Amino acid sequence: MRSGYEIRATKPDEYRATAGAVYPSLLTSPPSDERWEKYGYRWNGTATYSAWDRERCVGGASYSFLDTVVPGGAMLATGAVARVGVLPTHRRQGLARGLMNALIDDAAERGVTLLSLRASEAPIYTNFGFGLAGEDAAVTIDPGRARPLILPVEPNVFRMLAGEEILPAVQSVYGRWLGRHPGQITRPQNFWNRYYESAIEQKDGSFVVAHLDERGDIDGVVQYALRWAEENPRAGGAGTIGDIIASSKATELALWQFLLDIDLVTAWTADGRPLDDLVKDVMADRRAYQVTAIQDEQWLRIIDVGSALAARTYNQTKASVTLAVSDDRLDANNGVWRISSDGAERLANQAVGDLAVDIGGLSALYLGRPSWAAQGAVGKVRYTAEETLDSADALFSTITSPYCGSFF
Ligand SMILES: CC(C)(COP(=O)(O)OP(=O)(O)OC[C@H]1O[C@@H](n2cnc3c(N)ncnc32)[C@H](O)[C@@H]1OP(=O)(O)O)[C@@H](O)C(=O)NCCC(=O)NCCS
Numbered sequence: 001m002r003s004g005y006e007i008r009a010t011k012p013d014e015y016r017a018t019a020g021a022v023y024p025s026l027l028t029s030p031p032s033d034e035r036w037e038k039y040g041y042r043w044n045g046t047a048t049y050s051a052w053d054r055e056r057c058v059g060g061a062s063y064s065f066l067d068t069v070v071p072g073g074a075m076l077a078t079g080a081v082a083r084v085g086v087l088p089t090h091r092r093q094g095l096a097r098g099l100m101n102a103l104i105d106d107a108a109e110r111g112v113t114l115l116s117l118r119a120s121e122a123p124i125y126t127n128f129g130f131g132l133a134g135e136d137a138a139v140t141i142d143p144g145r146a147r148p149l150i151l152p153v154e155p156n157v158f159r160m161l162a163g164e165e166i167l168p169a170v171q172s173v174y175g176r177w178l179g180r181h182p183g184q185i186t187r188p189q190n191f192w193n194r195y196y197e198s199a200i201e202q203k204d205g206s207f208v209v210a211h212l213d214e215r216g217d218i219d220g221v222v223q224y225a226l227r228w229a230e231e232n233p234r235a236g237g238a239g240t241i242g243d244i245i246a247s248s249k250a251t252e253l254a255l256w257q258f259l260l261d262i263d264l265v266t267a268w269t270a271d272g273r274p275l276d277d278l279v280k281d282v283m284a285d286r287r288a289y290q291v292t293a294i295q296d297e298q299w300l301r302i303i304d305v306g307s308a309l310a311a312r313t314y315n316q317t318k319a320s321v322t323l324a325v326s327d328d329r330l331d332a333n334n335g336v337w338r339i340s341s342d343g344a345e346r347l348a349n350q351a352v353g354d355l356a357v358d359i360g361g362l363s364a365l366y367l368g369r370p371s372w373a374a375q376g377a378v379g380k381v382r383y384t385a386e387e388t389l390d391s392a393d394a395l396f397s398t399i400t401s402p403y404c405g406s407f408f
Pocket residue numbers: 025026083084085086087090091092093094095096097098118119120121123124127
């Protein structure tokens with residue numbers, strides 16, 4: 001980093017100056033007075049660092065506090081990293097590295113176990129010890145071909161929610177849905193406000209519909225937005241699917257049936273579906289569901305390897321492995337752990353393991369996919385005997401795909 005540059009913790013009265021550098025780096029104008037008045041509060045309660053060229057802010061990075069569900073259901077304290085940007089005038093001079101190092105050290109000091117983010121470009125964050133821990137799919141669905149769905153439960157009752165009903169209903173169901181996939185997160189209030197702003201303010205064709213159980217209580221919700229086909233409205237409308245949150249798989253499928261039955265909608269799209277989306281298997285014609293892209297979703301950086309390995313569960317198997325972990329930034333993470341069905345144990349006097357992995361590699365594998373065998377094949381895990389990769393897979397792999405389902 002050039003002399004004259006400084007990276008430091010951002011004080012609340014510097015949030016706006018930091019936004020003035022980060023927004024333009026993310027292809028957006030600096031916040032107007034009106035925008036800052038309405039949304040500036042979202043910076044409160046974050047851990048934020050900014051980069052300064054003398055008195056001018058030229059970059060920033062920030063994380064907010066939430067929890068991530070890990071295999072077995074435990075929740076780990078997580079920093080959700082966002083607002084990372086360096087002005088185009090100051091790039092490739094080490095400022096992002098300085099900012100990310102500051103976030104990593106800050107998280108370690110506060111006892112935050114994971115950092116998590118969504119990347120604007122896939123190659124950036126492997127530079128800072130992150131690994132790709134979960135993917136999602138962009139999909140299109142032709143409702144005409146998908147119908148009729150084969151559903152386990154009928155009949156179903158639905159209710160369109162009014163603006164003020166939305167957040168209480170969605171938040172209560174979300175608590176019951178959390179845990180379906182490793183990698184899901186708790187959502188801070190400002191995430192909820194942002195995700196549901198259009199539906200609450202009844203704009204942009206945005207709606208939330210609830211599914212009611214036999215007692216009339218809400219046990220699932222779907223969020224969607226509708227618009228007429230731009231080129232030819234006579235062709236009908238198009239729908240975009242947001243959250244589908246349900247306390248059971250049957251309710252989730254009932255919500256899909258509701259969506260796919262909406263008149264006039266001839267095409268649905270969703271940008272972030274889990275790879276093992278349930279609905280594919282109940283469509284009359286499964287080719288109604290087309291994956292248009294598999295995308296990197298969740299990037300993780302383990303901050304405390306010992307706590308992270310101890311928090312998740314491992315599958316029942318007689319096999320065990322020793323893992324040697326290396327971390328250039330956080331020395332406490334350099335060590336060897338023995339993993340068995342009983343859990344993770346640090347081996348204090350051991351320097352070598354059956355498998356050797358750097359912090360980015362372990363962060364990628366932590367939620368249960370991809371496989372250790374595949375990562376070994378591409379050189380991201382070093383091994384002496386191939387069977388140890390299979391043993392690691394027997395211990396780590398999860399049946400449900402890692403999936404977060406919340407963009408930040
Ligand atoms: C991405 C961004 C923050 C990087 O900032 P920067 O100050 O130029 O990055 P640094 O100079 O600290 O680079 C650190 C390392 O990352 C690498 N790197 C930086 N940007 C990269 C990119 N877009 N793709 C791949 N590698 C990248 C650098 O080559 C460097 O590696 P090295 O240390 O081995 O040489 C900056 O380009 C930016 O603001 N981009 C637009 C906004 C954005 O995409 N933000 C991320 C939102 S998730």
